[in-house]
Amino acid sequence: xxxxxxxxxxxxxxxxxxxxxxxxxxxxxxxxxxxxxxxxxxxxxxxxxxxxxxxxxxxxxxxxxxxxxxxxxxxxxxxxxxxxxxxxxxxxxxxxxxxxxxxxxxxxxxxxxxxxxxxxxxxxxxxxxxxxxxxxxxxxxxxxxxxxxxxxxxxxxxxxxxxxxxxxxxxxxxxxxxxxxxxxxxxxxxxxxxxxxxxxxxxxxxxxxxxxxxxxxxxxx
Amino acid sequence: xxxxxxxxxxxxxxxxxxxxxxxxxxxxxxxxxxxxxxxxxxxxxxxxxxxxxxxxxxxxxxxxxxxxxxxxxxxxxxxxxxxxxxxxxxxxxxxxxxxxxxxxxxxxxxxxxxxxxxxxxxxxxxxxxxxxxxxxxxxxxxxxxxxxxxxxxxxxxxxxxxxxxxxxxxxxxxxxxxxxxxxxxxxxxxxxxxxxxxxxxxxxxxxxxxxxxxxxxxxxxxxxxxxxxxxxxxxxxxxxxxxxxxxxxxxxxxxxxxxxxxxxxxxxxxxxxxxxxxxxxxxxxxxxxxxxxxxxxxxxxxxxxxxxxxxxxxxxxxxxxxxxxxxxxxxxxxxxxxxxxxxxxxxxxxxxxxxxxxxxxxxxxxxxxx
Ligand code: B12
Numbered sequence: 001x002x003x004x005x006x007x008x009x010x011x012x013x014x015x016x017x018x019x020x021x022x023x024x025x026x027x028x029x030x031x032x033x034x035x036x037x038x039x040x041x042x043x044x045x046x047x048x049x050x051x052x053x054x055x056x057x058x059x060x061x062x063x064x065x066x067x068x069x070x071x072x073x074x075x076x077x078x079x080x081x082x083x084x085x086x087x088x089x090x091x092x093x094x095x096x097x098x099x100x101x102x103x104x105x106x107x108x109x110x111x112x113x114x115x116x117x118x119x120x121x122x123x124x125x126x127x128x129x130x131x132x133x134x135x136x137x138x139x140x141x142x143x144x145x146x147x148x149x150x151x152x153x154x155x156x157x158x159x160x161x162x163x164x165x166x167x168x169x170x171x172x173x174x175x176x177x178x179x180x181x182x183x184x185x186x187x188x189x190x191x192x193x194x195x196x197x198x199x200x201x202x203x204x205x206x207x208x209x210x211x212x213x214x215x216x217x218x219x220x221x
Numbered sequence: 222x223x224x225x226x227x228x229x230x231x232x233x234x235x236x237x238x239x240x241x242x243x244x245x246x247x248x249x250x251x252x253x254x255x256x257x258x259x260x261x262x263x264x265x266x267x268x269x270x271x272x273x274x275x276x277x278x279x280x281x282x283x284x285x286x287x288x289x290x291x292x293x294x295x296x297x298x299x300x301x302x303x304x305x306x307x308x309x310x311x312x313x314x315x316x317x318x319x320x321x322x323x324x325x326x327x328x329x330x331x332x333x334x335x336x337x338x339x340x341x342x343x344x345x346x347x348x349x350x351x352x353x354x355x356x357x358x359x360x361x362x363x364x365x366x367x368x369x370x371x372x373x374x375x376x377x378x379x380x381x382x383x384x385x386x387x388x389x390x391x392x393x394x395x396x397x398x399x400x401x402x403x404x405x406x407x408x409x410x411x412x413x414x415x416x417x418x419x420x421x422x423x424x425x426x427x428x429x430x431x432x433x434x435x436x437x438x439x440x441x442x443x444x445x446x447x448x449x450x451x452x453x454x455x456x457x458x459x460x461x462x463x464x465x466x467x468x469x470x471x472x473x474x475x476x477x478x479x480x481x482x483x484x485x486x487x488x489x490x491x492x493x494x495x496x497x498x499x500x501x502x503x504x505x506x507x508x509x510x511x512x513x514x515x516x517x518x519x520x521x522x523x524x525x526x527x528x529x530x531x532x533x534x535x536x537x538x539x540x541x542x543x544x545x546x547x548x549x550x551x552x553x554x555x556x557x558x559x560x561x562x563x564x565x566x567x568x569x570x571x572x573x574x575x576x577x578x579x580x581x582x583x584x585x586x587x588x589x590x591x
Contacts, residue, residue, distance in 0.1 A: 017409065058455040063405045 004032060005040035012044025013051070015061060017068050020044070024072055034076040038113050041072040042197065045106065066102045073109035082115035087207055088139040091130060093121035094177075095146045095154035103177055104145040107196040114200050116207075127158040131165060140171050141206055143199070144189070147177040155187040163188075172206045174199060229288035230381050236562050237480070237526045238502040245556050245563050245589035248289035248383060248528060249578055252296055252568040253319050255280035258575065263319055264311025270294045270367040281380075284579055285586075289383045290375055291568065292437075294368050296320065299387055301364065302356060304348045305397060319571055327351040328398035330407065333414040341425035348398060365436055372438065384482055385437035388430050389445050390470065391419030392463045396448045404448075408458060419466050427473050434479060441480040441505075444471070450487025452511065459492050468498060475503045482528075486567055487511050493520040502526070502560075509533075510566035518555050527555055528562040531581055536565065536573035541580045548584045556589065563589065 004027050011019040020041065027037045048065035051057040092108055094101050101123050108118050119133055130142060142162075144155050155175055162168045173189040176199060184192040193199045227235065227243045235242040256266045259276035266273050270293075277293035292298075300307050306323040308314050314321065327348050336344045349356065372382045389397075395415060396404040407415055430442050448454070449463040471481045482505040483496070489512040496506060501524045508514050510532030517527055535547055548563065555561045563585045569578060 015409065058451055058453065058458070060405045060408060060454045060458060063402055064409050067402075067406055 005036065008037065008040035009043040009047060012041050012065060012068055013047035015064050020068055020072065024075055028079045034080050035113060038073060038076050041069050045069050066106060070105060070109055073113055076113060082113060084117060085115045085207065088137045089117040089119040090141045090143055090203055091119050091133045091139050092143040093125035093130060094123040095144050095151050095158060096124060096126055097154055098146050098148050098151040099123045100147040100177065107176065107199045110196055110200045111203065116203060127161045130158050131161055134167060134171060140210060141203055142171050142173045144175045145177045146175065152183055152187055159188050174202060228379055233289050233381055236559055237505060239560050242559055242591060244591055245552055245561055245585050246289060247287035247582060247585050248562050248564040249287055249581060250291040250565050250568040251277060251280050252291060253571040254569045254573050258283055262316040264316040267297050267300055267310055267320060270297060270364055273297055274371045284582055287582055290380050291383050293371065298364060301361060304345060304352065306352055324397060324400055326400050326403060328395060333418040336418040337421045341422040369438060382439055384441045384443050385439040386433035387443040387445055390463060390466050391422055393445060393448055401448065408462065415462060423466050423469055427470055430474060440478060441482055443482050443484045446483060446485045450485065450489050451491045452487035456491045464495050471499060471504065475500060480504065482507055485512060490516055493517055496521045496525055499525060507564060508566065515554055522560060526560045526562060528564040530566045532566045533570045536577045537570050539577060541576050544577045544580045545584050548581050549588055552589050
């Protein structure tokens with residue numbers, strides 16, 4: 001497995017789409033854990049990102065790496081559909097005024113791969129559209145992506161709207177993108193993350209906590 | 222040393238052809254900014270050739286004049302004819318916003334074959350159809366007539382007009398019509414199709430440029446580089462997809478006495494060496510502040526005239542002192558040996574400070590003497 005992981009990460013880092021697919025297909029056919037294969041591709045995306053920040057790769061390369069990654073996820077899910085976690089979908093979107101979605105799509109891919117259902121609202125999503133989606137699906141996890149400065153105010157407004165509607169306390173809010181602890185505090189979110197791999201277990205933890213809380217409540221009730 | 226002061230025509234010519242200009246020539250590319258000085262709106266500027274011309278005349282006088290005039294109605298003509306969706310001030314936008322170009326997919330993967338088979342004219346028709354954009358030939362004829370008349374007046378008054386039209390390379394055209402992210406996929410998956418489709422339209426593009434130069438009575442034209450900088454693609458991609466057509470188009474036209482102005486938006490520093498490939502003194506490289514202009518001077522400075530690159534941000538939020546300092550440094554570092562035109566990075570932003578632009582112009586007229 002170790003060797004396969006390295007080969008996949010390496011091929012993705014070279015943006016060699018054909019080889020990545022060959023390796024992933026072979027791995028899947030051999031019965032290797034699909035999530036590990038996806039993680040290997042994710043390592044490749046990270047390498048591309050590092051090269052981009054060192055000036056060795058360019059924007060087009062970064063975009064292509066995310067595209068190959070998206071396809072690896074599709075392939076893995078198609079080959080072996082994960083057991084879907086039975087709960088309302090995670091509501092996800094890039095906030096108003098912002099159109100950056102490469103990171104968002106990576107996180108969503110990983111979530112789906114782990115059996116989480118996700119409602120992807122896309123980019124430049126208005127505050128009230130997040131609200132409407134939470135209401136219509138009875139979801140209580142909201143994931144927001146933002147990379148440009150105006151996005152922070154959009155996040156803040158979205159969360160303020162939940163507050164107004166009395167939905168803030170029942171909703172767990174995670175922000176990602178170009179964010180940090182200060183931004184989390186400014187927008188009044190519950191968590192921030194700049195690492196896709198971190199986001200998935202976090203959501204699963206929240207869901208487990210919420211379901212057990214609900215169960216407890218039901219027992220009490 | 223020349224005895225008398227040069228005319229703007231002589232000064233620009235000397236800078237481009239590596240003669241001896243008497244001072245660094247000036248080309249602040251004043252566009253929408255003029256409307257504020259003239260008390261007009263962007264909506265007027267983009268709909269009436271007369272208003273555009275009059276606004277720029279007011280700005281020219283208030284700022285004390287310069288050597289190479291960005292065509293006053295260039296944006297108007299562009300907005301009317303460009304094959305992308307454009308949001309228009311006063312119609313789709315508030316009256317005092319500048320126009321916005323909307324990137325949406327109007328070309329699809331299978332269209333490369335269409336281009337290869339049917340050529341440029343059919344492709345243009347296809348795109349205009351998908352955009353639902355109708356070009357009113359009679360209206361354009363009238364606009365062109367007015368523009369040419371105005372240009373004649375400027376030139377009779379001793380102010381040369383910078384360029385005829387704005388033109389794009391095949392790479393840029395397909396990239397804008399496909400949208401960037403889709404186009405990235407094409408570059409990796411069907412590179413040969415992109416190149417072949419480019420080959421299929423390149424001769425028509427050359428003719429289109431000649432035609433527009435003839436109508437607008439100017440040998441200089443813009444080749445816009447918007448998506449081919451290192452802010453988007455790698456030097457290897459530039460070499461493969463962009464440069465061959467850039468060279469083919471430019472060289473063919475240079476041979477017939479035309480003058481490409483490479484309007485380079487974004488960071489072109491890693492691509493500079495490609496620009497050593499053009500005959501000396503035949504083109505202009507216009508930089509917007511993202512490319513390392515000192516490196517450009519080292520790499521192409523002896524061969525190609527460099528124009529630029531007072532950054533838009535500096536013109537908007539800098540102080541007069543900062544602008545003075547920036548321009549003096551440009552004159553010191555890029556000026557020696559001629560081959561330099563003091564210019565704004567891209568066009569002057571609408572919210573540029575008057576004093577800052579005035580400082581850029583005044584400093585160049587005094588400190589820029591050779
Ligand atoms: C790619 C890119 C673009 C592409 C976007 C393509 C796309 N479909 O996303 C294009 C070219 C279109 C673009 C446009 C613009 N961009 Co841009 N862009 C970038 C760039 C180079 C990389 C961003 C990226 O994709 N990173 C890779 C991904 C994987 O990282 P990520 O998004 O952070 O996501 C990771 C984590 O944060 C996390 N994550 C993300 N979301 C979430 C959510 C949750 C819940 C969790 C748990 C985790 C998580 O997981 C991901 C994987 O680990 C950055 C530079 C940079 N240093 O970031 C500039 C950058 C973000 N852009 C910038 C700007 C200014 C713009 C423009 C305004 C430029 C312009 N003048 O037109 C426009 C924006 C238009 C708009 N309204 O949004 C600035 C923002 C500066 C600021 N403070 O405002 C940056 C920082 C560049 C810079 N240094 O100036 N851009």
